[in-house]
Amino acid sequence: MLNPLLPKFTLLTLDNYSLAATWEQTESQLVAQVMQTQQAYALVHLGEHQGVVVPRSYVHKYSATWQQAQASFAAQGLEIHTRLSGGGVVPQTPEIINIHLAYIVETPEPFLVAQDHYEALCTLLADFLAQYNIEASWQTVEGSFCDGRFNLSVNGQKIVGTAQNWQRAGDKALVGDKYVVLSHALLLVGDSKYLTELTNKFERAVGTDTIYLATKTTTVNECEQGVSAAQVYSDFLNYLQRTYCA
Numbered sequence: 011m012l013n014p015l016l017p018k019f020t021l022l023t024l025d026n027y028s029l030a031a032t033w034e035q036t037e038s039q040l041v042a043q044v045m046q047t048q049q050a051y052a053l054v055h056l057g058e059h060q061g062v063v064v065p066r067s068y069v070h071k072y073s074a075t076w077q078q079a080q081a082s083f084a085a086q087g088l089e090i091h092t093r094l095s096g097g098g099v100v101p102q103t104p105e106i107i108n109i110h111l112a113y114i115v116e117t118p119e120p121f122l123v124a125q126d127h128y129e130a131l132c133t134l135l136a137d138f139l140a141q142y143n144i145e146a147s148w149q150t151v152e153g154s155f156c157d158g159r160f161n162l163s164v165n166g167q168k169i170v171g172t173a174q175n176w177q178r179a180g181d182k183a184l185v186g187d188k189y190v191v192l193s194h195a196l197l198l199v200g201d202s203k204y205l206t207e208l209t210n211k212f213e214r215a216v217g218t219d220t221i222y223l224a225t226k227t228t229t230v231n232e233c234e235q236g237v238s239a240a241q242v243y244s245d246f247l248n249y250l251q252r253t254y255c256a
Contacts, residue, residue, distance in 0.1 A: 013130045013133055013134065015126055015127060015130045016111070016113070016130050016134070016254060017050040017113050017114075018050065018254065018255060018256040019050045019051055019052035019111065019113070019250070019254055019255050019256065020049060020050065020051050020052070020255065020256060021051075021052050021054070021247070021250060021251055021255045022040075022051050022052065022053040022054070023053075023054055023055060023247065024055050027053060029055065029058060032091055032092070033063050033091035033092065033093050034066055034091070034092045034093055034094060036053075037093060037094045037110065037175070037192055037194075038094065040053055040110060040112045040192065041094075041112060041175075041177055041190050041192055043112075044112045044113065044114060044179070044190045045179050045180055045190060048114065050111070050112065050113035050114070051110075051111075051112050051113070052109070052110070052111050052112075052250060052254065052255065053108075053109075053110040053112070054107065054108065054109050054110075054243075054246065054247060054250065055107075055108050056104050056105065056106065056107060056108070056239065056243055057102040057103050057104050057105065057106040057108065058102075058104070059088075059089045059091075059102055060087065060088050060089070060102065060103055060104075060208075061083055061088040061089035061090055061091065061101075061102050061208065062083075062088075062089075062090055062091070062099050062100060062101055062102060062208055062209060062211075062212045063090075063091045063092070063093050063099075063100050063102055064090065064091075064092055064093070064098070064099045064100075064212070065092065065093060065095065065096050065097060065098070066092040066093065066094065067096070068092065068099075068216075069092060072216040072217070074217075075215070075216045075217045076216070078215070079212065079215035079216045082215045083211075083212075083215065088208070088211075089102075090212065093173070093175075093194075094175040094192060095173035095174055095175040095192065095194055096173065096175075097156045097158060097171070097173045098155060098156035098157070098209075099155055099156060099209045099212045099213065100155060100156045100171055100196050100209065101155070101204075101205040101206075101208040101209055102208075103200055103204070103205065103208075104239070105199045105200035105239035106196060106197065106198060106199060106200065106205075106239075107196075107197040107199060107239070107242060107243055107246060108194070108195075108196060108197075109135075109194065109195040109196075109197065109246075110192060110193075110194050111131065111191075111192075111193040111194075111195075112190060112191070112192050112193075113190070113191060113193075114179055114188050114189070114190055114191075115127065115176075115188070115189050115190075115191050116186075116187050116188050116189075117187055117189060118187050120176035120189055120191070124174060124176070127174065127191055127193055128148075128159075128160040128172060128174065128193075129148070129160070130193075131160075131172055131193050131195055132148040132160055132162055132170075132172065134253075134254065135162055135170050135195055135197065136148075136162060137249075137253075138245075138246060138249050138250075139162070139164075139169070139170075139230070141245065141249065142230065142233065142234040142237065143234070144164055144169070144230070144233045144234060145164065146162040146163060146164050146169055146170065147162065147163060148160045148161060148162055148163070149161060149163050149166075151163050151166065151167065151168040151226050151227075152226070153222060153223040153225075153226040154167075154168040154222060154223070154226040154227050155168075155171075155205075155206060155209040155222040155227070156171050156173075156196075156209075158171070158172070158173075160172045164228055164233055165228075166226075167202075167225070167226055167227055167228035168198070168226060168227045168228070169197075169198050169227075169228050169229065169230065169233070170195055170196065170197050170198065171195070171196040171198075172193070172194065172195050172196075173194045174191060174192065174193050174194070175191070175192040175194075176189050176190070176191050176192075177189060177190050177192075178190075197230065197242070197246070198227065198228070198229040198230065199229050199230045199231055199239040199242050200229055200231065200239065201229070202224055202227040202228055202229050202232060203224040205227060205229070206222050206223070206224040206226075206227055207224070209222050210222055230242050
């Protein structure tokens with residue numbers, strides 16, 4: 011059932027939408043499109059590269075080791091991308107499903123409604139996972155990468171990560187209290203050990219001693235044996251189009 015907080019979305023996939031050269035540019039492009047058209051969009055795509063995506067603040071946070079980390083990843087055929095939202099490091103592979111919901115919210119301050127919109131995103135994804143008889147709920151999962159209050163977890167293991175970015179939808183004098191929220195989810199498919207190792211590889215590359223635990227993460231295909239990333243992707247598009255798209 012459509013959550014009343016969420017609008018009807020226009021579905022974007024790589025069949026009808028071109029990603030920009032970088033993750034951050036793609037997000038900025040999507041936000042700009044919402045501002046221009048005043049419409050809501052759901053961009054869904056599989057990971058385009060092997061590597062990680064981190065908050066753009068990390069470029070400054072790890073300025074002393076950033077270039078070295080990029081070179082180390084590149085030497086292994088891996089990429090480091092930055093994103094608009096906060097949080098921590100997350101993995102990217104061609105099996106991970108990225109969901110970007112971008113839409114306008116009217117509020118005097120984003121923090122007043124941010125939790126409600128996190129919960130709306132989590133409900134959307136929990137309802138989808140229920141189609142595989144996977145019972146997921148939102149909670150922190152200590153020891154997982156990019157831990158937060160609005161992970162979706164299964165038996166205490168993270169299966170979805172979420173993040174938000176809020177920007178005023180133009181000049182305040184013209185748009186008033188309208189904001190564009192970019193609500194992102196990372197639906198994990200593939201090998202949880204490999205996904206966790208990608209994030210640990212990044213932490214080592216920038217010189218931290220942080221270690222994430224593979225036992226704190228699971229994936230759709232590890233919960234539902236035999237289902238492929240391509241099948242999960244197709245099923246999710248059908249679910250979204252049927253339930254949340256115009």
